[in-house]
Amino acid sequence: MATFTKIAAVSLSSSAASMSFSSIPQTYTDLVIKWTGRLAAGGAVENCHLTFNGNTSSYSSRDVGYVGPDYGVRSLTNQGGTNDVFAGYVPTSGHTASVFGSTDIYIPNYTSANYKSLIVDTISTPNSAAILDFGLLMSVGLWSNTSAITSITISSETGYSLAAYSTATLYGIKNS
Amino acid sequence: MAITKIKSGSSFTSLIKYDSFLAGNSPYIPSTFDLIQTTTLSTSAASVSFSVGGSSYTDFYLLVNARTDTGSTKDQLLIQMNGDTTTSNYSSGYNAGDGTNSSFSSLITRTTSTAGVKFAGLPGANASSGSRGFLEIDLFNINSNYYKTVIGRGGFTDISGTPNATNGAYNGSWRSTSAVTSLLLKPASGGNFVSTSTFSLYGIRHYGGGGF
Numbered sequence: 030m031a032t033f034t035k036i037a038a039v040s041l042s043s044s045a046a047s048m049s050f051s052s053i054p055q056t057y058t059d060l061v062i063k064w065t066g067r068l069a070a071g072g073a074v075e076n077c078h079l080t081f082n083g084n085t086s087s088y089s090s091r092d093v094g095y096v097g098p099d100y101g102v103r104s105l106t107n108q109g110g111t112n113d114v115f116a117g118y119v120p121t122s123g124h125t126a127s128v129f130g131s132t133d134i135y136i137p138n139y140t141s142a143n144y145k146s147l148i149v150d151t152i153s154t155p156n157s158a159a160i161l162d163f164g165l166l167m168s169v170g171l172w173s174n175t176s177a178i179t180s181i182t183i184s185s186e187t188g189y190s191l192a193a194y195s196t197a198t199l200y201g202i203k204n205s
Numbered sequence: 206m207a208i209t210k211i212k213s214g215s216s217f218t219s220l221i222k223y224d225s226f227l228a229g230n231s232p233y234i235p236s237t238f239d240l241i242q243t244t245t246l247s248t249s250a251a252s253v254s255f256s257v258g259g260s261s262y263t264d265f266y267l268l269v270n271a272r273t274d275t276g277s278t279k280d281q282l283l284i285q286m287n288g289d290t291t292t293s294n295y296s297s298g299y300n301a302g303d304g305t306n307s308s309f310s311s312l313i314t315r316t317t318s319t320a321g322v323k324f325a326g327l328p329g330a331n332a333s334s335g336s337r338g339f340l341e342i343d344l345f346n347i348n349s350n351y352y353k354t355v356i357g358r359g360g361f362t363d364i365s366g367t368p369n370a371t372n373g374a375y376n377g378s379w380r381s382t383s384a385v386t387s388l389l390l391k392p393a394s395g396g397n398f399v400s401t402s403t404f405s406l407y408g409i410r411h412y413g414g415g416g417f
Contacts (some may be wrong), residue, residue, distance in 0.1 A: 033238060058243075058405075059268070078315035091362040093302035104302035111364070136341050138271040143401055144335035146270060148359050169326075169360040169372040171336055204243045204405045 032203045033061075038191045040196040044069040047184035055140050055177055059202030062134040062181070064117065064197035068189040071121030074153045074164050076186040077111035081145065083180065084138055087173040090115035092149075094166035114172060116183050117151040118164035122192070128154070129195070130164070139178040157170070241265075243405045249274060249397040253404045257347075260329045260385035262408030265344040265385070269327075269359075271402035272337050275394035277329040279303070282340060283321035285389040286353065290320040294380045295407040297323040301360070301373020322377030323393055326360035330396075333363035337402075338371075347385040354378050 039048040068075055086110050093104050117132030130153035149168040183197060223229055243293050273280040327338035338361035345354050360372035
């Protein structure tokens with residue numbers, strides 16, 4: 030029987046540089062992260078990224094979606110370099126108050142000896158006609174590393190802190 | 206004759222008394238998300254099949270993490286149902302970005318040239334080594350007497366100097382009122398899935414099962 034099990038959860042009571050999961054059990058098949066976030070500084074919306082095992086090389090991301098109004102339709106844009114992989118699009122302190130972005134990340138076969146794929150679905154939407162920045166993106170990512178994933182860290186691409194009440198939950202899916 | 210009194214000293218008086226008919230046991234809660242089958246290829250294969258005849262599930266959830274050996278950077282996944290090879294019984298559409306087309310591509314017209322529902326998003330042999338595509342696919346109401354709908358999303362990126370990638374959302378339908386009893390997955394190119402590609406089929410059961 031397959032299982033979908035909560036492994037760990039992080040909820041920020043105050044702003045912090047990142048949210049992390051460490052010592053991830055190696056007993057599942059796939060990982061799912063569902064997280065909501067906001068940055069404590071910045072413009073209207075910003076990218077967040079994640080790294081595996083503290084590693085800062087051999088990543089690639091490509092997204093499709095819409096980031097408005099400044100960027101419009103985006104197709105296969107790389108939301109980061111090779112030092113990390115895109116992990117979501119979140120509002121900042123410059124965005125409508127109390128609005129958080131929502132992101133869903135699926136990482137299959139995280140313990141395998143193959144390179145690690147992931148898909149990211151993210152949305153950040155204002156709740157005010159005065160703020161037009163809106164992001165809806167689907168991203169595919171790759172970590173060209175054969176190591177099993179034992180830790181994951183989510184943080185802002187621009188170095189801003191994650192705001193209080195940002196939360197992330199890690200789930201394990203077992204296919205046996 | 207009704208029981209009106211238990212005699213003092215009876216062995217019944219030493220038993221634990223419960224207020225619930227469960228008598229301390231955990232309730233049985235039917236599972237709603239089950240693994241049906243996982244296949245991890247130990248060698249390359251032209252196809253992967255799932256036989257699910259007579260299933261009590263409402264929907265299927267299929268996860269594919271794979272690569273093909275086709276002589277191209279990209280390939281697509283084809284899903285054929287119940288061995289039906291009639292191309293006009295299938296249609297597919299997508300909203301996706303593709304590595305050879307910098308603009309956001311969409312196709313909303315019916316594609317009927319393939320004997321199966323088609324999803325882009327698998328790397329071929331010419332994508333950088335080690336990259337794998339990942340597709341999440343939902344098949345709804347698999348036991349219904351309506352045409353079957355399928356949606357999916359995912360794709361791949363590699364890490365070459367000018368990365369090859371496909372990423373998007375996909376849909377399709379199988380024009381049959383029959384219950385889905387088998388799935389055949391194969392590369393649309395006619396090539397093979399490479400070794401270590403994985404395919405996991407889960408069943409999702411609504412309360413009461415069966416769907417409509």
